[in-house]
Amino acid sequence: MQFSNHMDEIQLSKIRQIGELAGQMAKEGRSVIKLQVGEPDFDTPQHIIDAAIASLNRKETHYAHNRGTMECRKAISDKLWRDNGIKADPEKNILVLNGCAEALQCATLGILDPGEEMIIIEPTFINYIQLAKMAQCTPVIVRAREENGWLPDVEDIEKAITSRTRILLLNSPTNPTGAVYPRELLEQIAQLCVKHNLIVVSDEVYEKLIYGDAKHVSIASIPGMEDRTITINGLSKAYAMTGWRLGYVAADENLVLPMLKVHQYSTTCLPVFVQAGAAEALNNGEADVEAMRREYQRRRDMLAKLLLECEDLSLRVPDGTFYMYPNISKLGIDSHSFVFRLLEETGVATTYGTAFDQKGEGNIRISFANSEENLREGAARILQFIAKVR
Template identity: 40%
Template sequence: MSPRIAQRFSGVERSATVALLETVQRLRRDGVEVLDLSGGEPDFTTPAPVVAEAVSALEGGDTHYTPSRGVPELLRAVADKLATENGVRVDPATGVIVTPSAKQALFTALMTVLDPGDEVIVPTPAWVSYPAMAGLLGARAVPAELSAADGFRLSRRVLEDRVTERTRALVVNTPANPTGHVLDRAEAEEIVAFAVRHDLVLVVDEIYEKILYDGRRHLSLASLPGAAERTLTVNGFSKAYAMTGWRLGYLAGPEPLISAALKVQEHTVSCAASFVQRGGVAALTRAAGDVAAMRAEYAARRELTVSALTALPGVTCAQPEGAFYAFADVRGTGLTSAGFAQRLLDEAAVTVAPGPAFGAGGEGYVRLSFAASREVLRGAVERLSRLAARWEVG
């Protein structure tokens, strides 16, 4: 028998970043001491209040189904957080869904607004899963290529060039993976004006909102006039609270969209894990100090990483404004992104993510994560320094 595979998979590749992780694991099993700077996982342990609350819930027998929307305590905590920190007001009973991961929230959001044949604009370079998710839904991700020359800023002019009669939504990620760019108010206002003009839904990924540098403040698109009724805000706990393995996120927005999204949740994953949701309440209400400490450490790691990159002949790297990635320009080495990444792996046993994995505009760049520990970063810096001593550009 030759099983039939659904046509929707024909244009969807496996995750490039997941594939890199598997490569690292294989090399380590073979005895290679690889230093991995390709992933997006904080090395910190989850804050103690979060762990304690989840353990208490487990020991108390809180191991059953919850309402599909989420437990009331977490729904209220999310709504309170959005109101006080983001200037976004939603009804916790109708405007929020707690999901098993922000990735699931994003997929649910796209499923809610896209039909087969629809288009969604994705500014690039962008996280690898945005186009793949659209493809799995039978929709098409239309890349809007941004330029490093202006710091990967998102302009209405770039967006207008990509809109068609099939466009239904725009994905926005701030702070952005992989570029580290953070939206400012002028950009945000242009985005909202564009969405209003073309009657589009804004799907806004804010997973890195708490990882900002140099005094920057996060701006939620849903807080701007005219945006709330057309914005689905995606967020979660993995990055800010070092809770990647917990798989906890949320989706917030206007009642009509959230009501439809709830059907996706009910007929797929049902609900997020009960005890994990209890940990989420603790994260939002009792872990601010831990988040601040992690952010300060990321800032120090940023300096270490960017300095090491710019010491390599032919490499330049702007300071990321947010998130924990350095997006380095390697065109001056005469190598392609893949060639540069392979040379780092072969000659220094350091893994980085080639820029083309992140779509249009990624060639000539590589992404390095400084979510790794200082020990790993220092080891990588030493290896890069030795490599630089024998580096021949051209």
């Protein structure tokens, strides 16, 4: 039987494999600590759930507008202006989509033509490369280096640009490194995009999970970028709403139209009650987000302190997200073997860095979206394991 040839190029998620193995071990009665998942351990705040239930009780059970309910688009528009300095007309510039995952798919399938190139900064969220390939495009990799705080060099980005480059994909705060792009860097990148006529897809899903003095800047708010940026955001991480599947794009109306086509002919619309919950979250959820952010910051500080006690490991304490990306290369063991041995021998699940950075060996990703108790126990087991393999 014949299948789509270009799907042969697409890889299944490497991270899933670790989760499945960890799940299997837990079923067998082993003590497993899951520090590989990129998902808040908090539940969605009750007032958001109540808003969705109220919508269902109003029998709002029909198809919604393809672009999203006006209530939800309006809440997104207000948020973008309040938090990001982005002007987005709810009628023309916003699409409510099935998570940032669908937003990314709409941006790549909607904007790229086969044979074009999309620049991706590694270490990277794993979806981007596969999405470029689904759009029959070439993902062009620029590596951000650890010694540079995991930020990319603008010169490296410029060197990667060719006549076929259409999109530069940015993700700040960054999964998996936790790096937050400062304004000056974004201004330099903006100049480059104007010079080379590139579209920026800016994935800002970790925007609210930011610590210390770091500040989130949306590249769409930098002069010259408003018409060439697709801002992607969603409620999964900051509001503990992963299962609600609510993400969105904000962009110039000319960019929105092709993305709307992808959405219309794939998922069509989001449930109205999900959008009612999302509007409540965006309009009245700031205190909940701040409480969770503080807790992540506390856990970050605690975990970093524990890990930094180990001389065999180095760590840049992340400014954002809920991930740490320590370097284990001093141990002389590759990150893939480290992660699988760590899981099998101690029950602690993490993710190997080569899943995010094909050429970058030596790091593992640890999620601190977990309880203090689990993080303390996880760190103790990691340090015992390091002492054993040293």
